[in-house]
Amino acid sequence: MAKYIFVTGGVVSSLGKGITSASIGKLMESRGLKATLIKCDPYINVDPGTMNPYQHGEVYVTDDGAETDLDLGHYERFTNAVIGKGNNITTGKIYHSVISKERRGDYLGKTVQIIPHITDEIKNDIRKVSRGKDLDIVIVEIGGTVGDIESLPFLEAVRQFIVEEGHANALSIHVTLVPYIKSASEIKTKPTQHSVGKLREIGIQPDILICRTERPLSKEAREKIALFCNVSKDAVIQAPDVESIYEVPLVFSRQKLDQLITKLLRLRCGSRDLVEWKRGVLDRIRHPKRTVKIAVVGKYITLQDAYKSIYEALIHGGIANNARIDIKKIDSGDISGGNAEKHLKDVSGILIPGGFGYRGIEGKIDAVQYAREKKIPFFGICLGMQVAVIEFARNICGLKNAHSTEFNRKTPYPVISLLEEQKGIKLKGATMRLGKYPCSLKKDTNSIKAYKKDKISERHRHRYEFNNKHRKIMEIKGLVIAGVYSKANLVEIVELKDHPWFVACQFHPEFKSKPDNAHPLFRDFVKASISQR
Numbered sequence: 001m002a003k004y005i006f007v008t009g010g011v012v013s014s015l016g017k018g019i020t021s022a023s024i025g026k027l028m029e030s031r032g033l034k035a036t037l038i039k040c041d042p043y044i045n046v047d048p049g050t051m052n053p054y055q056h057g058e059v060y061v062t063d064d065g066a067e068t069d070l071d072l073g074h075y076e077r078f079t080n081a082v083i084g085k086g087n088n089i090t091t092g093k094i095y096h097s098v099i100s101k102e103r104r105g106d107y108l109g110k111t112v113q114i115i116p117h118i119t120d121e122i123k124n125d126i127r128k129v130s131r132g133k134d135l136d137i138v139i140v141e142i143g144g145t146v147g148d149i150e151s152l153p154f155l156e157a158v159r160q161f162i163v164e165e166g167h168a169n170a171l172s173i174h175v176t177l178v179p180y181i182k183s184a185s186e187i188k189t190k191p192t193q194h195s196v197g198k199l200r201e202i203g204i205q206p207d208i209l210i211c212r213t214e215r216p217l218s219k220e221a222r223e224k225i226a227l228f229c230n231v232s233k234d235a236v237i238q239a240p241d242v243e244s245i246y247e248v249p250l251v252f253s254r255q256k257l258d259q260l261i262t263k264l265l266r267l268r269c270g271s272r273d274l275v276e277w278k279r280g281v282l283d284r285i286r287h288p289k290r291t292v293k294i295a296v297v298g299k300y301i302t303l304q305d306a307y308k309s310i311y312e313a314l315i316h317g318g319i320a321n322n323a324r325i326d327i328k329k330i331d332s333g334d335i336s337g338g339n340a341e342k343h344l345k346d347v348s349g350i351l352i353p354g355g356f357g358y359r360g361i362e363g364k365i366d367a368v369q370y371a372r373e374k375k376i377p378f379f380g381i382c383l384g385m386q387v388a389v390i391e392f393a394r395n396i397c398g399l400k401n402a403h404s405t406e407f408n409r410k411t412p413y414p415v416i417s418l419l420e421e422q423k424g425i426k427l428k429g430a431t432m433r434l435g436k437y438p439c440s441l442k443k444d445t446n447s448i449k450a451y452k453k454d455k456i457s458e459r460h461r462h463r464y465e466f467n468n469k470h471r472k473i474m475e476i477k478g479l480v481i482a483g484v485y486s487k488a489n490l491v492e493i494v495e496l497k498d499h500p501w502f503v504a505c506q507f508h509p510e511f512k513s514k515p516d517n518a519h520p521l522f523r524d525f526v527k528a529s530i531s532q533r
């Protein structure tokens with residue numbers, strides 16, 4: 001039987017509950033325990049797949065094709081947990097299921113209510129994730145901030161869950177803020193007291209507090225928080241700002257958080273082993289041998305979270321090459337009228353990530369042309385591959401006005417287009433090509449050199465595809481089809497010859513990169529960029 005840890009947050013959002021949960025997962029694994037993680041999101045969307053990146057940040061895709069919250073990306077990067085459809089529970093999903101059951105007559109005769117029907121559904125979905133699996137720990141992060149109306153049913157479900165499982169089997173961790181007030185030169189514990197008070201009103205007494213602080217917590221402050229929040233002193237953990245998120249498990253381990261959790265949950269386990277994490281990841285981050293500047297040319301550049309996994313995967317590629325990556329974020333809308341050089345002349349590699357919609361497309365095409373002509377290492381991902389194909393069609397094959405039908409339905413050369421089976425689809429939610437697909441790699445390509453095998457599996461999230469109608473001419477003109485999904489004859493990777501490193505893939509490799517195991521394409525892209533430098 002798995003044991004449960006519930007992670008809630010208070011005072012303000014953006015305290016890093018996701019990183020905290022992922023780090024706790026890492027700590028549990030470092031003790032030889034098997035863990036999984038769940039994120040509960042209180043919004044009414046069934047999944048974040050239909051949300052704008054400005055609303056939500058990146059949509060993280062799992063092997064089984066779930067479109068999920070970006071925190072699930074942290075879970076997979078920090079731990080070995082296999083994350084899938086069941087690991088992201090939203091209000092939308094819960095209500096959708098309860099209402100379908102009501103229409104089917106499952107609750108015949110009853111009034112369907114938030115308590116018990118919605119809360120039962122939440123508890124059931126949480127329990128389902130570990131059912132039949134050999135897991136020791138399930139970490140459940142509740143999105144939002146205590147006090148939000150939206151998250152109330154989730155918190156009530158957590159309260160019931162802890163009562164049902166008992167305190168030795170389920171514990172509550174609250175992430176809170178301890179701000180430093182400059183004018184008073186003091187840190188303030190009151191917001192934390194209020195937040196814990198709010199949580200207790202709902203009936204949840206936290207066992208452990210994770211205090212986000214800018215300044216170290218004094219012994220007195222720690223004691224005060226412990227006394228007024230009803231937790232033991234050793235359960236007041238501080239989480240200062242750190243340079244790298246991958247340091248957080250070590251910050252927690254120094255304060256013996258793992259020991260505390262395993263004691264409270266009466267878990268039998270081995271001693272902690274974070275040696276490889278420290279040596280293989282953190283020491284390399286702290287002492288890079290070189291710095292390399294890489295441009296990410298996208299349209300959601302101003303938002304930190306929109307390309308989360310891309311930025312992390314670049315950092316991983318850097319770790320693998322003992323390099324610090326200086327990411328130059330370029331808004332593709334700023335590239336126009338032949339000014340690509342102005343933006344790109346100081347970078348050693350160019351990456352174009354995924355995206356939707358026409359805005360900024362022509363700037364991306366110009367950036368591809370610049371990378372191709374100036375022989376700068378280039379990595380195109382999803383939409384990044386599609387614009388690479390468009391650029392090649394227009395400027396090398398002479399297919400004037402070639403385009404993707406996503407952006408120009410009447411283009412004479414629809415080099416990127418919808419498959420027949422996508423044409424009839426009207427619903428927007430969960431209808432793209434999603435999740436893992438196999439891909440076969442061609443000999444003598446940069447791709448096979450990176451992966452060191454010819455059969456791979458990668459995750460997808462797109463509607464449009466390389467149009468095989470124009471494949472012949474492109475191959476004749478020198479485009480290398482480096483990877484295909486054979487069963488459907490779909491082009492998954494294109495490359496260029498006579499170029500130091502030009503790889504563009506239809507899938508999203510960034511979702512499978514880890515700090516201690518960089519994705520091979522990111523690793524080799526960074527390596528090529530270093531050689532370029």
Ligand code: GLN
Binds near residue numbers: 355356357381465
């Ligand atoms: N908009 C493109 C498509 O739907 C690319 C999607 C993406 O980059 N994720 O095919």
